[in-house]
Each structure stands twice: as structure tokens, then as C-alpha cells.
Amino acid sequence: MSDTSFDSSQTTEASFGDYFALLKPRVMSLVVFTALVGLLVAPGSVHPIEGFAAILFIALGGGASGALNMWYDADIDRIMKRTQKRPIPAGKVTRDEAFAIGIALSCLSVIMLGLASNLVAAGLLAFTIFFYVVIYTMWLKRSTPQNIVIGGAAGAFPPMIGWAVSTGGISIESIMMFAITFFWTPPHFWALALFMKSDYSDAKVPMLTVTHGRRNTRIQIFAYTVLLAALSVGMSFTALNGPVFLATAVILNLLFIKGAWTILRRTEEQAEGDNYAAERSFFKLSLLYLFLLFTAILADAVLVRMGISLGGWV
Amino acid sequence: MSNFRPDHELHQRRRGRNFGLLAVLIGFVALVFLLTVVKVQNGGKVEAFDHTARPSLTTPEGGQ
Structure with missing residues (x-):
């Protein structure tokens, strides 16, 4: 040529x-x-x-x-x-x-x-x-x-x-919305890192899966998920005190903790056996989690403005 | 007219890019125009000192 x-x-x-x-x-x-x-x-x-x-x-x-x-x-x-x-x-x-x-x-x-x-x-x-x-x-x-x-x-x-x-x-309300996304990010990305397998190690990016191992990453996902659940449900009793937010936060966090618990209990062999099905579904759930939680914040604010709810937003 | 060759895929892509940019620029100009209208309408008094006496800018006698 x-x-x-x-x-x-x-x-x-x-x-x-x-x-x-x-x-x-x-x-x-x-x-x-x-x-x-x-x-x-x-x-x-x-x-x-x-x-x-x-x-x-x-x-x-x-x-x-x-x-x-x-x-x-x-x-x-x-x-x-x-x-x-x-x-x-x-x-x-x-x-x-x-x-x-x-x-x-x-x-x-x-x-x-x-x-x-x-x-x-x-x-x-x-x-x-x-x-x-x-x-x-x-x-x-x-x-x-x-x-x-x-x-x-x-x-x-x-x-x-x-x-x-x-x-x-x-204000405190905007800092709380920041905190939700901030604590949501680690479990979201570490679930992705688990099923991306060797991507990060090939690229020499020190993701937790590469530096501390996949077992440790599963533990960290669970730890951050519990922390996120405590934070978001706890927020329901402070400035984000709308009924829709409280109900949504309780349901979503139960589902999220259940997903993180499943990931925690799985071995690498089990995960490879079903092509990281639990990790993939946890990742998808994390996207839905953030979307629905912010939708709930919006719904409470709308209810307050319509005079239907006494939430603490406006 | 049948002698014209059909466009190469490269030219089609370039045309798409140019029209895309055109749409973005028109959209940007329209947005700045609308923003200007809104700012002027909601901005209250838009007069300012310009080296001549402006009765509308002076405080009435005895006023605050």
C-alpha cells in the first residue's frame, strides 16, 4: 500500500x-x-x-x-x-x-x-x-x-x-440537594466499575476495584448506600419535609439497600456466572433513584404552591 | 443535469454540520433577543446620567 x-x-x-x-x-x-x-x-x-x-x-x-x-x-x-x-x-x-x-x-x-x-x-x-x-x-x-x-x-x-x-x-435546601447527589455518586459508579471488569485496570485508572479489590468495592457500595439512605430519609424530617419526598425516599432506599445487600453477598464467581446481572440492575436502579427522588422534591414543592401540602419548601 | 454526480457522503455530512451550526446560531440570536426584551421589560427604569439634566432622574423637592 x-x-x-x-x-x-x-x-x-x-x-x-x-x-x-x-x-x-x-x-x-x-x-x-x-x-x-x-x-x-x-x-x-x-x-x-x-x-x-x-x-x-x-x-x-x-x-x-x-x-x-x-x-x-x-x-x-x-x-x-x-x-x-x-x-x-x-x-x-x-x-x-x-x-x-x-x-x-x-x-x-x-x-x-x-x-x-x-x-x-x-x-x-x-x-x-x-x-x-x-x-x-x-x-x-x-x-x-x-x-x-x-x-x-x-x-x-x-x-x-x-x-x-x-x-x-x-441555602440549606440547596446544600441538601447537593448532598443527595454527592452520596449517590459512589455506589452508582462503583457498580459500573464492577461490571466493566478490566476496563479501569487496563487504563491504569486507580478505581476502587483496581486498588482495593472487588470484594472491598462491594463492601464500600453497601456502606455508602446505607449512608445515603440515612441521609435522604433523615432529610425528610428537616428542610425537605414533604410527604411525597418522605414516602419516595423510604421506598427507594429500601430497594437500594436491598440491591446493595445482594451485591455485598455475591462472590465474583456468582457475578461472572450471570454476567453481573445484580450489579447491572443496581446501576439502572441508581439512575431511577436519583430521578424519582428529585421528582418527589419537585412534587412536594408543587403541592405546597397549590396549597394542598404544608411541606417546608416555600 | 444528469451529468451531475450524487454528493459524496462526506459532503452530505459537511452540509449537515453547517446546517446544524446555522440552527444553533439562529437559536442563540433569538434567545439573546428574547432575554433582552424580558430584561428591559422587567428592569424598571433604564435611564441613567448622561451629562444633561434629566428631570425624571431627580428627586422632587421635599421628597425622599
Whole structure:
């Protein structure tokens, strides 16, 4: 094969969808939803256009940090099966393009959020991008098994930003919404690490499964799940004291603890025997857990505004 | 007209990307315009000092 050969069927020309994929749309949907709940339950009033713009720029900021994450992690994304189809390892988008898009959208989203809402929300968004890209991606991810525990803070900020858009500040309620997502992140990601098998060790990422073993990871998943359950049900008796939240938290946490207990009692042989069925179903349940818990927070706030409930939100 | 060759897949992809960018830019301009309208409507008084006497900006005599 000569150097001048050209196969017209192969091209690296990226489509619009490839650039959109840089923004991690699935992560962005979580950011949009939790930020929207934070904005809607806050005791302020925001014009619908301002609210729409704020959520859009929060999502854009989240997407920008995703692009910068893909820029920095291109080397390990190439190795891990889960990430090999991302635009950079797939050869659709270059690292330089991802970097340029990430930086440009980060600046644009922070400035526009500041103009559309207020400086507190914009500052929180800027800190979230900084935390995800510099603290998590560049520093923690490759240096400590606590990477996703501390790094989970980045994914927990959006409801606080949504709250700040409406109120211009931070309060105990927004910190509680942060805490739910923060303590939810470790069991969610460690379940994924269990059924991703050798992905993280191949890429030399010090996930808990790699540094402390899979048995220890099962114990940690259970420990964090119990902690999350105590926290979220306990919150039902403080500022998040709506009846819908209490009922939802009790049911979801029972299911979540049951799933974590099953994972705890399984051996690796059992897990491999059914292709990590329990771990996969726990991971799916974790997604539903966060979605339903935030929906319950929203439902309580709606009931209070309709004068049906005496919950403590507004 | 039959002499024209159909577009290569590469060109189709490039066209899709350009139209996608066009839609994003139009959406952004529309959003900034709507935000401006909302900010102006809700912003209260938009007059400010501009080196000439502005009766609407002065406090009435005896007023607070």
C-alpha cells in the first residue's frame, strides 16, 4: 500500500452529532433535570425565558466540561471499551478541536448565565467546570481511589446552581440537594466499575476495584448506600419535609439497600456466572433513584404552591 | 443535469454540520433577543446620567 492511496469510504469528517457527542448528552440530561428541580423548588420567581436560558447555559457548561474531560482523557478513552466509541478515540474529532470547543463553551456558558440570571449562579457554574476538569479529571481521577467520591461533587452542583438562579444565593435546601447527589455518586459508579471488569485496570485508572479489590468495592457500595439512605430519609424530617419526598425516599432506599445487600453477598464467581446481572440492575436502579427522588422534591414543592401540602419548601 | 454526480457522503455530512451550526446560531440570536426584551421589560427604569439634566432622574423637592 502506497502512501498516496486513498480509500474514499473512510473519512474522518465529523458530523454535527459527533461534536454534540463531545458534550456527553446523557450526563447533560441529569444536569438539566437536577438543575431544573433546583430552580423550580426555590422560593424565588424567574421569568420563563430567563429560566429556560439559565437551564440551557447550565447544560452547556456541563457539556463544555464533558468536552474538556474527553480532551484530557483521550489516551485512556482509547483503552477502555466503554469509551472507545467516543468522538476522539473513534477518530471523528481531534483533541485540539475538543479543547477549543470545551474552552469556548465554558466561557460562553458562564458569561451568558451571569447575564441571564446572576453572578452567584455564574460563579457556581464556573467552579463546577473547574472542579470537574481540573480537580477530578486532571488530578484525582488518575491519582486516588477516592476519585469519584470527591469528584462526585462536580455532578452534585447543578441543583445548587438552579437554586441560585432563582434566589441569588445558597441555602440549606440547596446544600441538601447537593448532598443527595454527592452520596449517590459512589455506589452508582462503583457498580459500573464492577461490571466493566478490566476496563479501569487496563487504563491504569486507580478505581476502587483496581486498588482495593472487588470484594472491598462491594463492601464500600453497601456502606455508602446505607449512608445515603440515612441521609435522604433523615432529610425528610428537616428542610425537605414533604410527604411525597418522605414516602419516595423510604421506598427507594429500601430497594437500594436491598440491591446493595445482594451485591455485598455475591462472590465474583456468582457475578461472572450471570454476567453481573445484580450489579447491572443496581446501576439502572441508581439512575431511577436519583430521578424519582428529585421528582418527589419537585412534587412536594408543587403541592405546597397549590396549597394542598404544608411541606417546608416555600 | 444528469451529468451531475450524487454528493459524496462526506459532503452530505459537511452540509449537515453547517446546517446544524446555522440552527444553533439562529437559536442563540433569538434567545439573546428574547432575554433582552424580558430584561428591559422587567428592569424598571433604564435611564441613567448622561451629562444633561434629566428631570425624571431627580428627586422632587421635599421628597425622599
